[in-house]
Amino acid sequence: MVSEYKPDFPEDADFEKLIDKYGEELGVLQREAHELDIPIIIVFEGWYDVFIGEVINRQLLPLDSRGFDFHFTDAPTSEENKIPFIFRFSQKIPPKGKIAVFDRSWYMRGLIEHLLNDSDIFGCSNLSKKSNIEAIFTEPANKEIINSPKFERMIKTFNDFEKTLSDNGTYIIKIYLGARKETREESHKIWKKIMPYNIDKRSTEKIYKKDIHVIKEVIEKTNTEYAPWNLYFVDKNIDEVTAGTMQIITQQIKKAIFDVKSKRALEENSVCALPKQNLIKTEGPLDLVDLSKSYTKKEYKEKLKKYQKKLAFLHYSLYLNKKPMVLVFEGWDAAGKGSSIKRIVQAMNPRYYRVIPTGSPTDVDQKYHYLWRFLDGIPPCGKTSIYDRSWYGRVMVERIENFCAEDEWKRAYDEINHFEKVMTNDGVIVIKFWMHISKEKQYERFVARSLNPLKQWKLTDEDWRNREKWDDYYAAVNEMIEKTSMKDAPWVIVEANDKYYARIKVLKTIVERIEEELGSKMEEMDFPVIGD
Template sequence: MPKASEEQRLDLINAQQRLRAEGRSAVVVVTGVDGSGRHRLVNALTHGLDTRGVKVHAWSREDAPGSDRPPLWKYWQGLPAQGQVAVYLDGWYAEPLDRALRGASPELSAIRQLEAQLIGHGSVLVKLWVERPLAEARRDLRKRLKREARDPTLSEQRVLAAEDGAQDQLDALRAHSEGWTMLSGKAPEVAADQAREALIAAMSAPTPPVPVPGHHRNRGAQALAALDMSAALSKKASNKQLPEAQAELARRIWAARARGQSTVVVLEGADAAGKGGVIRRLTDPLDARLFQVVPVAAPSDEERARPYLWRFWRHLPKAGQVLIFDRSWYGRVLVERVEAFCRRDEWQRAFDEINDFEAQLTDHGAVVRKFWLHISPEEQLKRFEDRAETPHKRHKLTDEDWRNREKWDDYRVAVEDAVARTHSAKAPWTLVPANCKRHARLAVIQTLIDALAPD
């Protein structure tokens, strides 16, 4: 294994310590075709660093986790905390590499969005491509398999069976994904030295300014004002219709489980809008094995140490499961925006990040439905006063709830923006008039029934 010189190792350790002192993380992706020397390079990099702050993620195609979740899920799980270094062997380029070897053009939009989020969070991103002509790599691989008297792994099989146009597709993949440091697979000592220097330079460089995206608010959007806030359902009608709807929802969720389709439900709304009551009516008819409810509060220290969406990626359901978010990733463009808990560039960038995140869920086959439970200021005040006077509800009311009423108009503008910029055919918003709790509960359940196929 190519070893670092004492001087270079000291530079690596010093750069790693600066990274830790600045509260930044480093993500290193090492890729290239099998037989190019990727594994040797990962070893050379890792052993040059203080390994207490390094984690290597290297999966074979056979044992990669998360096959029943969106493709990037497994990479989000391993993103490093501040001060840490994560090294990915192939990482999110594993699938594009496989497609290139089959002679197909890769899809890179989700990868570009992931890398943009890493950089936006202040992470150092180092991409190392170990170059080896495909014909040479294939020849050497055959020799190694013969010498070791074994069958090829899945990834090795893909190299051996590569299509005629694979080299051109590999070159195109490298060109279109940008930002690579090119290393020669024929000279492992030189490649290792160059890789360490690239990492030192990246960890030592000052944090680059993050571009502030243009803000394109649809100032004509008045979706909330158009709602019929008098919508109501009598107790008698609810007693008849709600159990019927709950039974049908349970049947459809069981059918979704049978076909391996997950469901993601997002519930947002003002304080006291009735989210808890809706969740209770959603989950009452469901087998407890089928669902999970994720209450979302202020991010923890562990969550703040990583890109914003990390804490939501980690909860994504297995195939056939139902995941209900009591508040969600929309906190960034709602409460964090209004209360200035994040920078302006962060919440403006979040609209595109959210759209990409939800597209990855629906592209993987998940049903995604998002609800805003809308109540009037007068109804909210009535519910606050009821909470204050009812002993078993009093814990739900905080000083912050009263203070947030002063920013009602700011929150309304933020909600209108969020709906206008993140509504899509596959992940639509449903705005629910919720002054009548019975009406809101049935409306949410009926919307989910309509979204799920009956069998």
């Protein structure tokens, strides 16, 4: 149960002095959080007739403008509307040491866009004339809406998003500014004097009564230990509201600073050495692969022409149907990821695809959650992104080489599943390939590369070092496939000892998946493709 936040102000409080006091304190806390590399998100939600903009502005004035970003969440732009909903906000998360302030957020936009899609059945219950906190949190909610699968997916998306941020050190402060009936009526009078038009139709009593049940349910279901709500009812005195919300923010930033200092003190007193990986090679998906599969050169050429022609047609169909696709390529060094990608893009129009090679994170990347650097590559409607290496580095190379803590890579399985679920829930086709070869075949290809002047650049000292940890990587890959292969985003293990067989399996898998997704029976067109 979410309870109302009531500031501990004396009866004769001088709110102007309190605002100055909290303002000075906020400035000090901002600098301390910056020095400790603490990212902070402050979310303001509430009705448009509670002076929310003025309240937020008063919070920002004491802050150093270099240390915060302000985001007003309005209707999505045409470009934002082409990517999965929550990724609009993922792109705006603050780096370490910075504050992001949201005037409305994923909550209001999620509700509004949900309303627009289900306007015929949304909010059909009425709220009683009671306007106190007990009435709002005891009225029966609109079951038709809040029990719908779409509503539940929305709530899970919000909670997964916030938990991922919280687990990786971001502190989230959520404030909902509520308004009792008399306050709303008074603010309406003030707004009518200032504005000659109705600034927001959702501020009417009629809409308020319809929506309050669903809002109540959203607040209850997203009031989590890692991101709790602060429910603050606005009075007519804007100075009091400002001081009250400032008190909430200062208290929670103090708590964030205390938590970080305590955690670091414990870490300094513990053993600093990272534990050595002792992975046991147990049987898993990789052990079931038949690496003897192959095609003759003649078979390969015939099948290559067939599937590239189909892919050319289907890739254009994806564009026409505004269906995005993500292809993820992981695998052993020298397993043929690059050559398989080459045969894919030979059949595609470069206007509608993008190949994204993934290297080590930059200094800027390391200031954000590790998934942040992959957001820019998520394709808009009708486009395709091909990742040559991906976010799975967290549970492979970063795990094996101790580039991240054990708790970080262990929780990454769920974070990755949430990340991909966001995509598939929004209609993105996700196909993940693990290019699998034997240890002996890898050595054979390494030697061949070292002897070929045109391919020597592909072989690095790091490739040889990784080979020494083959068994560790083998066990990690088995675990990765088992924990992150989902129905809508499955892993496809490609038998890649024979390069011909591998390329055809990749092409065939993509073609069949697109056909399944589109369910299209359009007559094929004669698309020209570049042969092998």
